[in-house]
Amino acid sequence: MIKINLPTDEETIRALHIGDEVLLTGTIVTARDTAHKYMVTEKPNDLAPLLKDSVIYHCGPIVSHEGGKWSMVCAGPTTSIREEPFEAEVIKMYGVRGVIGKGGMGPKTLAACKEFGAVYFHTAGGCAASLAQTMEEVLDVKKLEFGTPEAFWVVRVKDFPCLVTMDSHGQSLHDMVEKKSRAVLEELIKS
Amino acid sequence: MDPKTLQTNLLELIRRSSTDMPPDIEVAIRAGYRREEKGTPAKSVFKSMLDSIELSRRKSIALCQDTGSLVWNIYYPDGSEILPVTKAIENAIAEATDKTWLRPNAVDIVTGKNSGNNLGAGSPILHFHPWKKKNWEFSMMNKGGGCENCGIQYKLPDSRLGAGRDLDGVYKCVLDAVFQAQGKGCAPGIPCVGIGGNRDSGMECAKNQIYRKLDDINPDQILAKLEKKLYQDCNKLGIGPMGYGGKTTVLGVKIGTLHRLPACYFVSIAYMCWSDRRGNMTISGNKVTYSN
Numbered sequence: 148m149i150k151i152n153l154p155t156d157e158e159t160i161r162a163l164h165i166g167d168e169v170l171l172t173g174t175i176v177t178a179r180d181t182a183h184k185y186m187v188t189e190k191p192n193d194l195a196p197l198l199k200d201s202v203i204y205h206c207g208p209i210v211s212h213e214g215g216k217w218s219m220v221c222a223g224p225t226t227s228i229r230e231e232p233f234e235a236e237v238i239k240m241y242g243v244r245g246v247i248g249k250g251g252m253g254p255k256t257l258a259a260c261k262e263f264g265a266v267y268f269h270t271a272g273g274c275a276a277s278l279a280q281t282m283e284e285v286l287d288v289k290k291l292e293f294g295t296p297e298a299f300w301v302v303r304v305k306d307f308p309c310l311v312t313m314d315s316h317g318q319s320l321h322d323m324v325e326k327k328s329r330a331v332l333e334e335l336i337k338s
Numbered sequence: 339m340d341p342k343t344l345q346t347n348l349l350e351l352i353r354r355s356s357t358d359m360p361p362d363i364e365v366a367i368r369a370g371y372r373r374e375e376k377g378t379p380a381k382s383v384f385k386s387m388l389d390s391i392e393l394s395r396r397k398s399i400a401l402c403q404d405t406g407s408l409v410w411n412i413y414y415p416d417g418s419e420i421l422p423v424t425k426a427i428e429n430a431i432a433e434a435t436d437k438t439w440l441r442p443n444a445v446d447i448v449t450g451k452n453s454g455n456n457l458g459a460g461s462p463i464l465h466f467h468p469w470k471k472k473n474w475e476f477s478m479m480n481k482g483g484g485c486e487n488c489g490i491q492y493k494l495p496d497s498r499l500g501a502g503r504d505l506d507g508v509y510k511c512v513l514d515a516v517f518q519a520q521g522k523g524c525a526p527g528i529p530c531v532g533i534g535g536n537r538d539s540g541m542e543c544a545k546n547q548i549y550r551k552l553d554d555i556n557p558d559q560i561l562a563k564l565e566k567k568l569y570q571d572c573n574k575l576g577i578g579p580m581g582y583g584g585k586t587t588v589l590g591v592k593i594g595t596l597h598r599l600p601a602c603y604f605v606s607i608a609y610m611c612w613s614d615r616r617g618n619m620t621i622s623g624n625k626v627t628y629s630n
């Protein structure tokens with residue numbers, strides 16, 4: 148198990164390879180569909196320092212708001228491939244070192260990971276109750292008007308568990324699994 | 339039953355459905371854990387699933403942050419008033435959202451605004467069915483969006499797959515759908531299939547298979563055989579939990595059928611994720627029983 152503190156640096160990220168199990172500690176920012184479009188089209192300044200050398204989490208959490216304080220109740224990953232049109236640009240623009248999500252991403256993101264030194268961290272879809280336990284404090288929320296699932300949640304996490312499934316060396320576990328399963332599929336539906 | 343009591347009971351039904359994994363699914367997750375090889379990401383993610391299930395149950399935390407679209411089937415004694423029941427369901431849903439058992443999941447297409455309480459055009463999805471019995475039965479499911487995106491409808495024949503208008507063609511469609519989903523719908527999933535009907539009734543038939551228990555056996559022997567074969571062959575694909583690679587790609591395959599139009603042969607597939615949340619409540623006089 149590799150422990151990484153956020154913000155991190157290019158060297159640490161370049162040392163990661165697919166199959167590495169990682170625990171992340173530090174500040175991360177959630178962003179999903181509306182947020183990605185917004186980052187690319189509106190280029191907000193206030194997000195830049197938070198994202199530099201840190202990690203974006205594809206997540207639309209369930210949050211609670213008690214006594215004026217927000218907290219994460221349930222916060223697993225959402226399907227990342229929907230952000231494929233934006234992610235490469237986001238990695239480039241903001242100097243993001245990693246993206247957490249589920250299901251993997253496509254060739255544009257993989258190429259950006261290689262070029263700029265970033266990785267894709269897969270985390271367990273549906274394990275949202277457990278994952279929220281590692282999210283110790285909500286530090287800020289931006290663009291709440293997008294709705295709670297779509298807002299940017301700035302969260303301090305401790306030992307957030309993930310698996311590197313796309314690295315900065317052009318390798319993708321998702322491509323490998325897809326290729327293997329395609330061969331089996333073709334064999335099974337032949338005839 | 340007075341509307342206030344009904345609402346309280348419906349709230350409890352939603353809480354159970356969203357936070358308490360059905361026993362048959364948990365058994366299948368445990369079997370997946372045992373099946374995968376030591377030291378693999380597949381095995382460790384099954385462990386995470388089991389831990390998270392346990393935590394959700396103990397603390398009444400939603401199993402997944404995507405509490406899905408809420409699809410209901412309500413069976414009522416023929417002739418009963420159903421409007422007050424619709425209202426009670428809506429109130430219970432708004433209350434469950436307040437209590438964080440549901441995430442606000444209804445977004446206006448034009449304005450992009452989230453209604454904040456899960457109520458909106460087409461939300462919730464309620465199907466009322468009159469029956470001759472004296473009791474009421476409420477079945478609901480939390481159908482997540484990620485796995486919903488993996489749903490697909492084929493029109494046979496399909497030349498890409500070499501799938502003809504027969505059960506062998508259906509077999510090819512289901513394998514293809516599971517292949518296309520990879521890990522994106524939170525595998526291991528349960529491909530629920532509706533063969534026949536038209537475009538909407540076919541998909542509804544597929545969705546209704548989600549209510550079936552994993553270990554039930556299709557009363558139609560031919561379909562039972564096909565479900566079993568598909569279960570085995572889908573698991574040969576090697577996609578594994580989360581698409582990490584592994585032996586467990588699906589937890590089961592469920593198939594329903596409808597008569598079709600002579601011109602049409604639809605194979606509708608509703609892909610359900612491993613977080614297969616459903617709940618059931620029966621009201622008989624003042625007696626309320628829950629199950630999932």
Ligand code: SF4
Pocket residue numbers: 223224225272273402403404405406481482483484485486522523524611612613
């Ligand atoms: S596919 Fe299912 S388990 Fe995965 S995030 Fe969506 S609702 Fe949750």
